[in-house]
Amino acid sequence: EAGVAQSPRYKIIEKRQSVAFWCNPISGHATLYWYQQILGQGPKLLIQFQNNGVVDDSQLPKDRFSAERLKGVDSTLKIQPAKLEDSAVYLCASSFRAAAATNEKLFFGSGTQLSVL
Amino acid sequence: AQKITQTQPGMFVQEKEAVTLDCTYDTSDQSYGLFWYKQPSSGEMIFLIYQGSYDEQNATEGRYSLNFQKARKSANLVISASQLGDSAMYFCAMREGWQAGTALIFGKGTTLSVSS
Numbered sequence: 686e687a688g689v690a691q692s693p694r695y696k697i698i699e700k701r702q703s704v705a706f707w708c709n710p711i712s713g714h715a716t717l718y719w720y721q722q723i724l725g726q727g728p729k730l731l732i733q734f735q736n737n738g739v740v741d742d743s744q745l746p747k748d749r750f751s752a753e754r755l756k757g758v759d760s761t762l763k764i765q766p767a768k769l770e771d772s773a774v775y776l777c778a779s780s781f782r783a784a785a786a787t788n789e790k791l792f793f794g795s796g797t798q799l800s801v802l
Numbered sequence: 803a804q805k806i807t808q809t810q811p812g813m814f815v816q817e818k819e820a821v822t823l824d825c826t827y828d829t830s831d832q833s834y835g836l837f838w839y840k841q842p843s844s845g846e847m848i849f850l851i852y853q854g855s856y857d858e859q860n861a862t863e864g865r866y867s868l869n870f871q872k873a874r875k876s877a878n879l880v881i882s883a884s885q886l887g888d889s890a891m892y893f894c895a896m897r898e899g900w901q902a903g904t905a906l907i908f909g910k911g912t913t914l915s916v917s918s
Contacts, residue, residue, distance in 0.1 A: 727806070728893070787854055789897075790849045791849070793848075796845045
């Protein structure tokens with residue numbers, strides 16, 4: 686079974702530029718998550734989709750970040766314009782069930798490491 | 803307030819020894835789940851073990867076990883017989899409640915270094 690796919694693996698941009706990350710979850714997984722992991726810290730949820738609807742985007746900086754999940758499968762996370770503090774690893778994860786159950790585990794991709802100069 | 807607290811930034815252990823990684827959590831929900839993930843230098847988060855709030859037995863998965871003390875709100879990970887490949891970041895995480903749309907909340911992690 687293929688895992689969660691993310692691209693690109695690395696991205697270096699200058700501040701005020703825009704960048705986009707792509708995620709393809711495990712086939713059949715209804716829920717998709719984007720997490721931001723700053724160096725030395727744990728992952729922080731940015732946005733959660735269930736199928737193609739947003740469940741939680743309360744921690745997404747909406748003035749510069751946007752995300753979509755087309756047809757309930759692939760997802761794209763965009764930053765425009767980027768700031769220095771956006772330097773982090775962006776992790777995509779997916780889980781199987783449409784309705785979260787307490788024991789439902791997340792499967793993660795390898796992440797996109799973003800450096801903003 | 804922190805929902806998940808991992809107080810050990812780094813731990814050092816020798817091969818074949820056991821090690822305990824600490825995790826305390828804060829929730830007012832009766833139903834919740836606790837997870838441990840491993841993150842090697844490659845970056846991918848790997849699921850290790852799960853404990854439900856109503857589970858009476860401590861969870862075990864191979865060399866991993868979870869020391870669950872509900873009254874103290876702690877969920878420590880025990881790795882027995884450490885191996886060099888166990889060197890990685892370890893994250894404790896929690897999901898609160900049963901309702902749809904609850905993501906995992908992660909702690910800051912503990913770096914484990916295993917030496918020969």
